[in-house]
Amino acid sequence: MDIAEIATSDFIEVDTGERLAKVRSIFERKNPRGIIVTDDGEYAGVIGKRQLVQSHVNDDMKAESMLVSAPNVERTDDVREVARVLVEGGTKIAPVFEAGDLWGIVTTNEILDAVLENLDAIDVEDIYTESVITVEEDTHIGQAINLLREHSISRVPVLNEDGNLSGMTTTHDIVDIVVRDVDKATTGDRAGDIERILDIPVYDVMSSPVSTTTLAESVKTAVERMLENDFNGLVVTPEDNDSEVVGILTKTDVLRALTYTEEEHMDVQITNINLLDTIVREDIRTDIEEVVDKYQDMQVRHSHVRFHEHKEKLRGTPLIQCQIRLRTTEGQIAGSGEGYGAEQAFNVALDKLERNVLELKNVRSDEEYRGQLLRKLAQL
Incomplete structure (x- = not known):
């Protein structure tokens, strides 16, 4: 299914110079998923409701101070790929382009409504x-x-x-x-x-x-x-x-479930992928697979890695929080950590994930041993 079937050209747009007081009032009166921000008619970014939940935002500030980039999609893109970029971009709205021009928007609601029958x-x-x-x-x-x-x-x-x-x-x-x-x-x-x-x-x-x-x-x-x-x-x-x-x-x-694949290698989904610096998706996938292989009876159905940037910096490198979550045949397993830069944060989270995987493996081994022991005792 192409996104053209569900995208809409009906959206709310404000200029980068608009006061945040007006942006707040738009969210209050119309409750949109997000607002497209343009600069002299050219797409600049989006503002989501979550961004307004800040205690020190001055209403006299301009919209450009709060806009964030959102993944651009084409009207011919597949709905599954659009679902992926929305998740990885950490947004509920994306601008839709046609021949390089802003045509409209697509939101999570439109995607979910379009695939509803398949979710049964x-x-x-x-x-x-x-x-x-x-x-x-x-x-x-x-x-x-x-x-x-x-x-x-x-x-x-x-x-x-x-x-x-x-x-x-x-x-x-x-x-x-x-x-x-x-x-x-x-x-x-x-x-x-x-x-x-x-x-x-x-x-x-x-x-x-x-x-x-x-x-x-x-x-x-x-x-x-x-x-x-x-x-x-x-x-x-x-x-x-x-x-x-x-x-x-x-x-x-x-x-996220719409993006699950049956690929030979583990599918890794990354939220806020723009924060990756000295590490790439392939490195992340390989490192997680190496950890999972230490518990060979466990298969990973899906893996999700989320990065979040804090304001604190060290010599210009931001403090990053990383969370890794695996959905496996043995249940959900997670690890989290912080570091300066995405690679350091990921490595700290990966160490925690490895400890949790090995702990689960030992617990399962202990349970199997106790089961074997009880069966032997029952035969006495």
Whole structure:
């Protein structure tokens, strides 16, 4: 399927010189997936809602100060390849070009809606994210913002004092309250108002009750619920307990599943691939395969490597966080680490991944030994 069948020429556009106050108001009134930014009519980048969740953004700043590059796609590109570049670019919107000219946009929603019928073949258990970042009801909005930034996520489940699912806080919830409250204030009052907002507990802004899914539900049914309710993710709970958090399913997880391949070598997907410096995709794939080979009874179904850049730098090289996640026949295995530059960060994360793989191998070996011992004892 070509992206031309689902892309749209109906999009919101602002100039690089537009004030961020207006950009905020557009998100508040029209709730777009993102906004295309142009410079004298030429494509310059995009602004997403997540970027506005920053405590020190001045409304008088220009749109050019916050735009980010998004992967460019052609109207003739295949939908699976577009899904890949959206995931690897860490964005939910991409500009669509025709003969070198900006023609329109494509978003995750349009892609998922187009492939919906095909998603009935897989269950949530096949693609969900097992490791979940959560907050408690009394966590301040400022702390939640830091978590969203640090982990490059757009939502966090909220737990009550008993550790049960209580609600969900998203970038949309936070942007909504920041825009609404700050717009009411005069220029001189805004600094104090923002500080007050950051001290509000997430309980006051979270959405509740939370829409959930289960491991056995089809991905098609889960995605239908997301699209109908404009959710970007669902909390995954056990069949018999909808207050226990066992994972999360996001639209990005579904897009990632669309890119799975049956290639001879392991398929590695990289989010924020533009941060790679002295390391390339082939190096990353080879190094992960070498680690996985140390547990030969385990097969990797899919591997995902995500890089995230921090503001801190050492002699001009940014501090990078790297997370490696493997979906294997033995469950999900992950490793994370930080370093200056993508290669150093990846190596630290790879060391942690290797320890986790070997630990899992030893646990499985111990279980097999105990099983053999119990069978022998039963024969006595």
